[in-house]
Amino acid sequence: MASNFYFKAGSILGLTAVGLGAFGTHGLAKYVGDDATKLKNWSMAAHYQLLHAVALVSISSIPPAVRRIHPAVAPLMLGGTIAFSGSIYILTLKKREQLRFLGPVTPLGGLAMMAGWAALLL
Template identity: 40%
Template sequence: MLGALAALNGLLAVIVGAFGAHAMTDAQAKAWVATGALYGLGHAAAALTVMARAPTAAWAMSAGAIVFSGTLYLMALGLPRWLGAVTPIGGVLMIAGWALLIWHFLRA
């Protein structure tokens, strides 16, 4: 399940990122998509890399990327901007994933 979630982050980053680059004209929407794709793809790769050794960190990274990138994608597609209040929750989860990874390596 964790691998599938991380791979979903990568898939969405590529699909939505390409859509934003080629089909969107609104500058703010393009920026949201670009940011979401950058963080989504980066955290997908990180989670897939560490999921066997540090699954808790990978879960936090994956969940965080879904929330962070997902809310940016949804706002770019025209959903309400109040979703921007949810975006930082994803950021905190991604940060927690990196902190958990540091903890994992310090304990090893």
């Protein structure tokens, strides 16, 4: 059951990563101007989101009979991706002063993604 959830979650992450990446290329400048840092950050968030979407779909596609994956991998990757990329998207669109509390969410999301990859070694 959990693999079906993570397969769907990975699919949704992939779908939204492509859409958000396209928005970042074709429409984001209308909101943030020509701020190269914000445009680059948005692109990086979409890139990481798409990579982790593919990882989640791949991991959840392994048949349970052969799967020897630590149970923390998928939740860490999913939660980390949402925290990492999501906080970057929000911080790019909003004034940073208004959302200072989101500052630590980005690196914590990155650590969770890293922990997910590390858990694959277990």
